Amino acid sequence: MIIILKDNADKRQLDALKRWVETQNVHVHQSEGAHQTILGLVGDTVRIDIDMIKQLEIVEDVRRIQEPFKSANRKFHPMDTVINVGGVPVGDGSLCIIAGPCSIESESQIMTVARSVKKSGASMLRGGAFKPRTSPYSFQGMRDEGIKLLLQAGKETGLPVVTEVMDLSQLDLFTDVDVIQVGARNMQNFELLKELGHCDKPILLKRGLSATYQELLMSAEYILANGNDNVILCERGVRTFENYTRNTLDISMIPAIKELSHLPVIIDPSHAAGMSRFVSPLSRAAVAAGTDGLIIEVHNDPARAKCDGPQSLTMEAFDSLTKELNKLHELIKASKIK
Ligand code: PEP
Ligand code: MN
Secondary structure, three states: OOEOOOOOOOHHHHHHHHHHHHOOEEEEEEEEEEOOOOEEEEEOOOOOHHHHHHHOOOOEEEEEOOOOOOOOOOOOOOOOOHHHHHHEEOOOOOOOOEOOEEEOOOOHHHHHHHHHHHHHOOOEOOHHHHHOOOOOOOOOOOOHHHHHHHHHHHHHOOOOOOEEEEOOHHHHHHHHOOOEEHHHOOOHHHHHHHHHHOOOOOOOOOOOOOOOOHHHHHHHHHHHHOOOOOEEEEEOOOOOOOOOOEEEEOOOHHHHHHEOOOOOOOHHHHHOOOOOHHHHHHHHHHHOOOOOOEEEOOOHHHOHHHHHHHEEOOOHHHHHHHHHHHHHHHHHHHHHHO
16 A cells, blocks of 8 residues: 655644554554655555545555555555666666676686776676586585685675575675575575565575566566665566577666666676577667666686576677767667667
């Protein structure tokens, strides 16, 4: 349920209303927009008398939110949410580019890639330490050693770091990580999502292989409902009947999620395409469609990568792509065709 307040609502009456709502065992979230202040009510609101609230002097309107996602809903929070990742904004209209290898393989590998992507203008460094692999015989990641190396690379380059957690038992290792990634396969690991709701770190939540927008937003809701407002949603391609590409990049996700939710949306063209030569066109499409950012796999020697080499860009290819994407982003902003 949302309560839309009149302009310049009396502060004392507003505080009294908020206190009363809290006595109904409902949590209140106040959102200050450019034109409106909204109180979002989260919890069981069935017993709250809408007509009684509507009659209050400071209230413009009261509406129930029909969708099952409440805190993630744009109606609940009309302004875009901007997430601050160690000084890097996500969702403020700038283009955030996260880059790095699929997995951390050695000190020299992660340091080489980190220095190079930093020079090319990346805003954050990615690298997997715990890898969800289809085969148990494939490289599973460097685990805690990988996290240490990633943190070292982040520290040296000044780039915030993004890495995936696969299980609750690993969370203690993520204390110094800037963004915790929840991978596509874990999008509906509800126990993990609840626990991530108890920290205040930004969470990069990837869309499941065949998850609907509503399912993705319900997973985000688990994190928000438990107290963590810092969720970045990520489209990484979904399963369709097409198997020429690894997955099918759902570009519609960008405008659709932006309509439904206030959370930032970023695109992972690498896992969508599965082929490095498609990363550039898919990235351009995402920028044109209004993405808040991209997460791109980059390797110093893709042919020898332990994971996802075929979809990884060389450092040189990433350098030209970044330049191109920044130009495109400026053009789109200037022409206001977004
Ligand atoms: C990854 O980012 O390397 C990864 C495994 O992603 P996804 O969960 O989207 O497959
Ligand atoms: Mn990968």
